Amino acid sequence: MQIADSGPVVASGTPARGFLRGWPMIWLFLLLYIFSFIDRQIITMMVDPLKRDLGLTDFQISLMMGPAFGLFFALCGLQMGWLVDRYSRRWITIAGVMLWGAATLGSGLARSFPGLLVGRMGVGMGEATLTPAAHSLIAEQFPRERLSTAIAVYSLGAVIGGGLAVVLGGAIVHLAAGAGEVHLPLVGEVRPWQLVFIVLGIATILLAPLVLMVREYDRKAAREATRLAVASGATTEGISLRQLFARHPMLFIGLPLGFGLLNVITNAYGAWTPTFMVREFGWDVGKVGLAWGVQHIIAAVVGQIGGAMLVDWLYRRGMTDAHTRYQIWGVLIGVPINIVALWSGDPWIFLILNAVYYVLCYPFLGYAVSALQIHTPQHLRGQVSAIFLAIITVIGSGIGAPFTALVSDNLVRESGQLGMALIIVSAVFAPLVIIMLSLVSRKLRAMHAAGE
Known part of the structure; x- marks a missing residue:
């Protein structure tokens, strides 16, 4: 059963930036994927606090769980394949991580349904960058016979992150609830559920610069090799x-x-x-x-x-x-x-x-x-x-x-x-x-x- 088309497509000697490649790169992307699922799923543990503090209905909360995130994630994801084939995947990933981290942080600062809704949209837009860029970099650096395993390990982030969102989210919300409101510098008084969003958003933003360590090869050289292969008849669009x-x-x-x-x-x-x-x-x-x-x-x-x-x-x-x-x-x-x-x-x-x-x-x-x-x-x-x-x-x-x-x-x-x-x-x-x-x-x- 084929998952990959071929092995690494970049010839040796192609200019590259960054040193983190192979399995160390996979572990970094796995960590980011785990955080992405924590940030998107943590809201499922906050239903009752959100209803109590903001007067929301189950339906309003469901819009933030589903469409506000999912529609923007899907629509932006369709564009990511085009972008990662043309521009730096490291910088695209950094921009995406920063965006969804800032959106999670913004969700913690929101004090109304529209503010939270916009925050969830931002989480969907930012997270849409991660998987296309990760798959492209993994396929570039792993041979065909190991590519399925590499992508499968990366994909475990969804399982681990979704579970940790429930485990950690429940524990954090439960502990924070006993502390009442918390005073933060520059922000003022925040409710426990706001504090959870703020902490997760800051942690996500701090992870973003680590992507600069990932090795990325020159895309212009890869595109030129593909162009020459098409011109010589070695491959075709079909x-x-x-x-x-x-x-x-x-x-x-x-x-x-x-x-x-x-x-x-x-x-x-x-x-x-x-x-x-x-x-x-x-x-x-x-x-x-x-x-x-x-x-x-x-x-x-x-x-x-x-x-x-x-x-x-x-x-x-x-x-x-x-x-x-x-x-x-x-x-x-x-x-x-x-x-x-x-x-x-x-x-x-x-x-x-x-x-x-x-x-x-x-x-x-x-x-x-x-x-x-x-x-x-x-x-x-x-x-x-x-x-x-x-x-x-x-x-x-x-x-x-x-x-x-x-x-x-x-x-x-x-x-x-x-x-x-x-x-x-x-x-x-x-x-x-x-x-x-x-x-x-x-x-x-x-x-x-x-x-x-």
Whole structure:
């Protein structure tokens, strides 16, 4: 199963700046990716303080969890592939880290819903720079036979960062809540949730200059080598992106749509599970953060590594639609089990059963993207992956948290019944996921049968 097109594309002797390369570079980008997920997810631990101090509704908070971040992340991410191919990826990354750090800091200074909304937009815009630049630099410095491992290690930042946001966020908010308001120089009195945003924003900004240590090769030399290869006939542009999508719309549009619908369920769980546990079980936010955060990290890591290995094993043995069929099985098993978890009324039963969903349905990026890469020409793989990420992000963040809040506010009405709202979201979207991925599975089998 191919993830990379080739090994390093820059010839030896090409001028370079910076000394941090290979695995040390991966660890730095992993650290930045962890912070990016902490900064984007920490708001899920602050629902009740935000409602109390600013008078916000669940729906307003859901807009900050989902669309305010997700839409700007997706739209800006589509432009990053173009930028990182032409300008310094180090400086693009530094600018992005500084922007999302400043936006997180600004969220801590905000005292109204519009101010927080703008801050979340800035976080989405800044974080959109990180992954395209990181993938470009990793692909430049790792050979094909090690590239998948390198990118997989970098991608663990999403799992670790998301879990740490819950663990650390819950602990920080819980401890800060007991201290009351805090006086900061130049800022004045701030609430505990504001202090969390301010500290995280400053820490993120301080990390940005470390990117200058990353080795980056001269892009002009790489572009000239590509131009000469095209002129000599060693490579060709081939089919266009529009032609590829028109030829196989069920794969290149249907697959992102199917996984985007799954991301609606996952986004709803991720956004509202901490609040559900506080309201349903009476746990304080620190206890919820520790218990659910640790469970989240373990389950997601097991699912990410184990799921990808199982899909590869099935595909090598002739299951040509393994990438989607595995996920169909995962939804059929994981979603009903999580509905039982939400109905259980016991926090420990909930944590155990909820882990099943996160093993089977959460870490789908590896095998979902691979299904596209197998059928994508070499010169279009970056663009296809960027479009896939944009679609699943917009669908998941744009629908998941807000739809749950709308159900909770207007159908269930009682805040203590947030679990019922999550059950309704699961029951509505799981069948849609199964239907769409079943159609994509049929398409994958037909393409393999036709030798495509």
